[in-house]
Amino acid sequence: MKDILTPRERFGMLVIDEKPDRCPVIPLITSHAATIAGIKLKRYYTRGEKMARAQIIAFEIYQHDAISIFSEVGIIAEAMGSEFAYPDNDLPILKNPILQNSSLDRLTIPDPKKNGRLPVYLEAIEYAYKAIGDIIPILAYVPAPFTTGMHLVSPEKFLVDTLKNPDWIIDMLNIVFEATVKFCYEIINAGALPIIVDPLASGSVISPTIYKEFALPYEQRLIHYLHRYDFDVILHICGDTTAIMDKFPDTGADLISVDRVNMLKAMEKLASKMRLIGNFDTTTILFSNPDDIYALTGKMVEQLKYAHKGYIAATGCEVPIRAPKENVQAFIKGAKEKGWYWA
Amino acid sequence: MKKVKRIIPKKIGLDAWSKQFQDFPDETIKKYRYYNNNEWGVYLSPPATFMVYGLRELKRLKFDNSFESLRMWGFVFNETERLFRARQINKKIIATMGDLGIVPILVLSFPDCVPFYPECLWWTPFFKESTELLDTASKLGTPEATCFSRVVVSAFHKRSYFPKPDLIIASTGASCDDYSCVMQVVEDMGYEIMWVEIPYRKNPEFMLIKPKIQELEKTEQGFSYPKVIEEYLVKEYHRIWERLFKLTGVNNPHRLVETIKKVNRLRSLVAEIKTLNARAEVAPLPGLEMMTIEFGNLYGYADFDEWLDIIQMIHALVKNRVEKGVGVLKKDAIPIAWITPSADPYLLNLVEEIGCRIVETEYVINQAMVKIEEDIEPIRALARSFINGSLIGSPAERVKNIKERIAKKEIRGVLITNMLGASHCAMETRIMERLLSDVPVLSLDVPAPFGITQQIKTRLEAFVETIR
Numbered sequence: 001m002k003d004i005l006t007p008r009e010r011f012g013m014l015v016i017d018e019k020p021d022r023c024p025v026i027p028l029i030t031s032h033a034a035t036i037a038g039i040k041l042k043r044y045y046t047r048g049e050k051m052a053r054a055q056i057i058a059f060e061i062y063q064h065d066a067i068s069i070f071s072e073v074g075i076i077a078e079a080m081g082s083e084f085a086y087p088d089n090d091l092p093i094l095k096n097p098i099l100q101n102s103s104l105d106r107l108t109i110p111d112p113k114k115n116g117r118l119p120v121y122l123e124a125i126e127y128a129y130k131a132i133g134d135i136i137p138i139l140a141y142v143p144a145p146f147t148t149g150m151h152l153v154s155p156e157k158f159l160v161d162t163l164k165n166p167d168w169i170i171d172m173l174n175i176v177f178e179a180t181v182k183f184c185y186e187i188i189n190a191g192a193l194p195i196i197v198d199p200l201a202s203g204s205v206i207s208p209t210i211y212k213e214f215a216l217p218y219e220q221r222l223i224h225y226l227h228r229y230d231f232d233v234i235l236h237i238c239g240d241t242t243a244i245m246d247k248f249p250d251t252g253a254d255l256i257s258v259d260r261v262n263m264l265k266a267m268e269k270l271a272s273k274m275r276l277i278g279n280f281d282t283t284t285i286l287f288s289n290p291d292d293i294y295a296l297t298g299k300m301v302e303q304l305k306y307a308h309k310g311y312i313a314a315t316g317c318e319v320p321i322r323a324p325k326e327n328v329q330a331f332i333k334g335a336k337e338k339g340w341y342w343a
Numbered sequence: 344m345k346k347v348k349r350i351i352p353k354k355i356g357l358d359a360w361s362k363q364f365q366d367f368p369d370e371t372i373k374k375y376r377y378y379n380n381n382e383w384g385v386y387l388s389p390p391a392t393f394m395v396y397g398l399r400e401l402k403r404l405k406f407d408n409s410f411e412s413l414r415m416w417g418f419v420f421n422e423t424e425r426l427f428r429a430r431q432i433n434k435k436i437i438a439t440m441g442d443l444g445i446v447p448i449l450v451l452s453f454p455d456c457v458p459f460y461p462e463c464l465w466w467t468p469f470f471k472e473s474t475e476l477l478d479t480a481s482k483l484g485t486p487e488a489t490c491f492s493r494v495v496v497s498a499f500h501k502r503s504y505f506p507k508p509d510l511i512i513a514s515t516g517a518s519c520d521d522y523s524c525v526m527q528v529v530e531d532m533g534y535e536i537m538w539v540e541i542p543y544r545k546n547p548e549f550m551l552i553k554p555k556i557q558e559l560e561k562t563e564q565g566f567s568y569p570k571v572i573e574e575y576l577v578k579e580y581h582r583i584w585e586r587l588f589k590l591t592g593v594n595n596p597h598r599l600v601e602t603i604k605k606v607n608r609l610r611s612l613v614a615e616i617k618t619l620n621a622r623a624e625v626a627p628l629p630g631l632e633m634m635t636i637e638f639g640n641l642y643g644y645a646d647f648d649e650w651l652d653i654i655q656m657i658h659a660l661v662k663n664r665v666e667k668g669v670g671v672l673k674k675d676a677i678p679i680a681w682i683t684p685s686a687d688p689y690l691l692n693l694v695e696e697i698g699c700r701i702v703e704t705e706y707v708i709n710q711a712m713v714k715i716e717e718d719i720e721p722i723r724a725l726a727r728s729f730i731n732g733s734l735i736g737s738p739a740e741r742v743k744n745i746k747e748r749i750a751k752k753e754i755r756g757v758l759i760t761n762m763l764g765a766s767h768c769a770m771e772t773r774i775m776e777r778l779l780s781d782v783p784v785l786s787l788d789v790p791a792p793f794g795i796t797q798q799i800k801t802r803l804e805a806f807v808e809t810i811r
Contacts, residue, residue: 004500004501004502005501005503006475008396008397009501009503010503012396012397012423012503013427013503016383016423016424016427016428017427017431018427018503018506020503129399130399133397133399134397134399134471134472134473134475135473135475137396137397138395185361185365188361188391188392188395189357189358189361189391191394191395191399191402192395193395193396228364228367228369228372229364229388229389229391229392229395230385230386230387230388230392231392231395342502
């Protein structure tokens with residue numbers, strides 16, 4: 001079947017509860033775009049134009065349904081003062097968190113147009129929006145305060161203090177929230193739809209209690225901020241989130257992107273309240289072969305495409321940086337073919 | 344007590360609107376809803392929302408900075424969503440095409456029927472700064488030499504700009520030729536169309552067989568026409584009424600009487616806004632907002648009651664600004680008239696940027712501006728109202744108002760924006776140029792999306808220099 005709608009028209013129908021020509025196919029192609037475009041990873045995440053060009057080239061090759069402005073979840077923390085190392089062929093790594101003790105004095109709200117690599121994102125959005133924003137949605141991944149918080153202090157201290165010094169954590173997250181809102185504000189003005197990502201709030205990392213107390217409230221506030229614009233908000237949490245799945249509708253998110261969960265169970269619990277996004281295994285994308293991926297994707301999409309409020313065929317997490325192109329193409333082909341709605 | 348922030352009227356860009364929007368309390372945002380729906384009816388969003396969803400031109404357009412205008416824009420840009428939601432709550436969607444002003448009144452007189460104009464999508468490629476819809480139309484058999492209204496073909500093909508209508512009523516005859524061709528392509532795509540014939544308003548003076556005096560009528564603007572035209576339209580409107588009755592199972596002429604009253608309320612408000620705008624020392628609203636207000640008279644952007652409420656609010660705003668002597672353009676802005684609406688909204692911004700002010704318009708929708716008689720049989724009243732139409736008469740009749748205001752020295756120049764391919768532009772523009780030769784006249788072909796070049800800007804600047 002040949003596409004009738006552009007990715008933007010397709011996404012537009014999904015968010016008003018209408019069935020488009022086929023379900024949108026949005027594998028989380030983030031830094032993988034650099035590999036596909038032949039752009040060095042370090043240049044991808046330090047230069048906005050390169051990031052955008054990589055994403056545009058990936059779109060030209062894959063013809064998926066949204067482009068993803070993203071490299072890694074430390075960006076807001078970096079703009080707030082945490083130090084990151086920039087390996088040539090890998091993503092930035094947290095080197096020195098800004099907070100070495102329990103004082104928050106060193107924390108400031110960054111200016112997204114000046115501090116850290118936030119301007120890189122904004123430049124990438126501007127570039128991509130200008131180039132292809134009429135036909136494809138530009139999604140910008142924004143780390144939620146909980147995930148950013150874990151990059152402002154050593155992760156061990158952060159997690160221990162959620163038990164020993166919770167007020168301090170809350171004070172910190174309130175500052176991070178302000179910084180995140182400011183970043184979202186600029187992302188929107190640049191032309192992208194912010195997607196909230198909270199990978200470190202995953203059940204693979206924290207307990208449901210910690211999630212409820214320290215991650216969920218900030219996800220809710222952020223989503224509320226975006227709802228003021230009348231956006232349909234996507235929340236992505238990687239890993240195994242089975243234990244907190246019941247809480248997802250409480251976030252207020254309109255679309256939930258999940259990773260290592262039983263998707264049929266997710267459909268049963270969530271599909272009447274939220275649109276579902278997911279959740280093809282990224283390890284399979286990396287190591288399997290196109291034929292198997294094509295078949296598995298088709299099976300997944302056939303099971304999920306009639307989710308009550310809508311469905312986006314996606315990978316559970318980011319497409320691995322060095323995933324073979326043929327494997328990603330097989331995923332997209334399988335999802336497009338089996339995701340067709342219109343007669 | 345919280346100090347109320349005084350907003351000085353001005354035109355602002357998207358960034359400034361976003362900033363201003365941050366101060367709006369949640370209650371205000373939630374207050375305004377289309378179809379009174381509490382689940383999804385919110386529409387009060389800043390331009391940034393619609394820009395993120397793909398309307399790229401909003402990044403460079405300038406808007407009035409009032410809350411009232413923001414409400415209007417949010418409502419207008421939300422129309423596609425509104426039409427799909429209408430279908431989801433079992434309203435009937437009726438495409439009313441080509442007549443520009445009357446058929447929607449008939450539709451609104453039936454319960455849960457929502458009229459809309461697919462051809463109003465012709466602004467979409469410009470707001471999106473995208474040729475995608477136009478290119479798709481070309482691939483589907485309506486080539487580049489056709490008016491921008493060819494986007495209608497793409498929209499019917501894509502089914503993502505409005506739901507499949509329950510009924511399509513398309514006018515032909517004294518309507519735009521290109522547009523009739525566009526609709527023929529849509530019919531070939533398998534859509535059933537109810538065709539309605541619009542008669543030409545013949546000037547009895549030039550008829551070979553002159554009608555007798557008793558066979559003639561006059562429009563509100565003083566144009567004579569043979570009464571047979573009116574009778575023909577009455578028959579056509581009765582035919583539409585019957586079809587809507589068949590569709591809905593309801594036949595209540597009293598509702599038509601009520602709808603006419605409501606439509607007249609809107610038309611009176613808009614007429615007053617236009618008059619206030621034209622006569623004020625400083626323009627209270629920008630030309631782009633004014634054009635959007637005028638076009639709302641056609642069908643209320645698919646929720647007539649909400650639109651009426653918005654216009655009441657804008658009316659109060661304009662009145663207030665005029666009373667205070669404040670506005671959005673400079674006092675010495677040059678008054679001009681604008682003929683034929685521009686498909687590219689940016690042109691309206693541009694013309695004001697170089698020092699003009701639009702004080703009279705002829706957007707081919709005059710028939711939607713006149714008051715409908717309330718003391719005669721309602722369908723006849725609709726016919727008589729439509730006969731005031733711009734498209735169905737001669738170019739001399741189109742420019743009559745403008746000529747009168749030129750004579751009074753209220754208008755110092757005229758800008759005509761042509762639609763490429765639209766046959767009436769090709770035929771009429773040169774004639775109108777001659778008719779208006781007392782003042783400088785500039786006619787421009789509106790280029791394809793994102794096509795306003797320095798050359799066009801220079802022509803506009805030269806035009807302004809000539810008047811100044």
